[in-house]
Amino acid sequence: MRITISGLVVIGLLAGTASRLCAADKSDPQAVIQKAIQAMGGEEKLAKFKSSISKGKCKFYAMGQAIDCTAEWWIQPPRQLKAVYHMHMGGRNVTRIEVITKDAGWLSMNGRVLPLTVDQLAEIHEGMEAEKAVNLLALKDPEYQITSLEEAVVADRPAVGLKVKRKGHRDILLYFDKDKGYVIKMQTRAKGMGGGEVDEDSLYADYRNHDGIQNPDKMTTKRDGQLFLECETTEFKAVEKIPDQIFARPEGAAARPRATTSSR
Numbered sequence: 001m002r003i004t005i006s007g008l009v010v011i012g013l014l015a016g017t018a019s020r021l022c023a024a025d026k027s028d029p030q031a032v033i034q035k036a037i038q039a040m041g042g043e044e045k046l047a048k049f050k051s052s053i054s055k056g057k058c059k060f061y062a063m064g065q066a067i068d069c070t071a072e073w074w075i076q077p078p079r080q081l082k083a084v085y086h087m088h089m090g091g092r093n094v095t096r097i098e099v100i101t102k103d104a105g106w107l108s109m110n111g112r113v114l115p116l117t118v119d120q121l122a123e124i125h126e127g128m129e130a131e132k133a134v135n136l137l138a139l140k141d142p143e144y145q146i147t148s149l150e151e152a153v154v155a156d157r158p159a160v161g162l163k164v165k166r167k168g169h170r171d172i173l174l175y176f177d178k179d180k181g182y183v184i185k186m187q188t189r190a191k192g193m194g195g196g197e198v199d200e201d202s203l204y205a206d207y208r209n210h211d212g213i214q215n216p217d218k219m220t221t222k223r224d225g226q227l228f229l230e231c232e233t234t235e236f237k238a239v240e241k242i243p244d245q246i247f248a249r250p251e252g253a254a255a256r257p258r259a260t261t262s263s264r
Contacts, residue, residue, distance in 0.1 A: 027160045029146040032176055033139050039181030041213040046137055049213060049238035051076040058085070058231040062193060071231075077135070078102075079128060080247045099247055100124055106250050113250045123191050126169065130188055133164045133172045149173065154185045155203055182207050182214065190223070198223045213238045 037043050052075050060067045069087035074080075079102040087094050097108040105116035105124060116124070132138040139146060149161030158178040165171050175185040185203050192198040200223050204216035215236045221229040 027148055027151075029148055029162050032148075032160055032162060032181075033136055033146075035181040036136055036176055036183060039214065040136075043137065045212055046135075049240055051239050051242045053237050053239060053242065054233055055235040056231055056233045058229060060229055061227050074242050074246050076242045076247070077128070078132065079125065080242070080244075081124075081128070082246055097250075099250065100128075101247055101249075104249070108250055127190070129166070129169050130172055130186065133166075133174065134183060134186055136183070139164065143167070149175075151178070155205065157184060159184060180207075182216070192223060199225070200228075208236075210236045210238065 037046060040046060052073070054073050054075075055071065056073075057068070057070050060069065067087055067089060069085045071086070072084045074082040079100065081098070081100040083098045085096040087096070095108075095110055097106075099106045099108075100116075100121070105121045107114050107116060133144070138144065143166060145165040147163045147165075149163055152159050152161055152175060154175045154177075159175040160178050161173060161175045163171060163173055170189050173185075173187040174183055175187075176182065177184050183204055185201065187199070187201050189197045190200040200221060202219055202221045204219055206216060206218040207214045208217050215233065215238075217233040217236070219229070219231045220227070221231075
């Protein structure tokens with residue numbers, strides 16, 4: 001499960017690449033991608049089961065404290081997401097719900113619903129664009145410019161890397177386990193909680209077979225080198241379609257995002 005972060009945590013279906021890698025320091029990008037796709041379950045299966053429903057537990061680090069929570073995610077590319085977090089904060093239990101669609105998004109804290117701002121929604125959508133790259137099938141589209149990086153060591157594993165560029169979006173660096181083909185790291189830029197951009201590195205581990213699709217059941221994210229999020233998937237199911245009502249606008253919520261930014 002790959003999780004996009006929008007203030008706390010949000011999403012994940014990782015798909016990804018078997019062809020033989022080149023023995024040189026830099027590998028052929030399309031061979032790397034194809035290897036990952038095969039390792040993750042194959043192109044036909046990944047194309048059919050694009051959506052996912054999962055549960056997990058997370059630890060979010062911010063402002064000098066660690067917040068534990070349990071979570072549920074419904075993810076339907078390219079622009080539908082629902083995330084529910086249950087946590088204990090300030091001596092009380094808190095439920096946080098995020099719903100994202102193509103045109104709008106809402107945040108609910110213990111029943112109080114607010115529409116996301118234009119800037120907040122744009123940042124979440126940018127994270128979803130990064131997710132498309134991590135899911136790899138999109139990288140076959142010629143709109144992506146992909147170049148090889150030098151081989152590296154990631155989490156004590158030999159890795160091959162690709163740089164992914166797409167007009168209008170942030171660059172992404174992807175690293176793949178050289179032997180197994182799985183994506184094991186994504187590096188990009190993201191907006192931090194203070195509003196400025198930060199380096200964001202996500203590591204993926206403990207891949208497990210879920211009905212023929214491999215999913216990384218553990219993810220660790222750092223921002224500017226500092227631990228930001230740890231997440232573990234406890235249940236995962238890839239599906240063809242999630243009912244649209246799952247992503248319905250909460251009752252009483254405005255239909256469009258707010259025009260001005262605000263602190264989340």
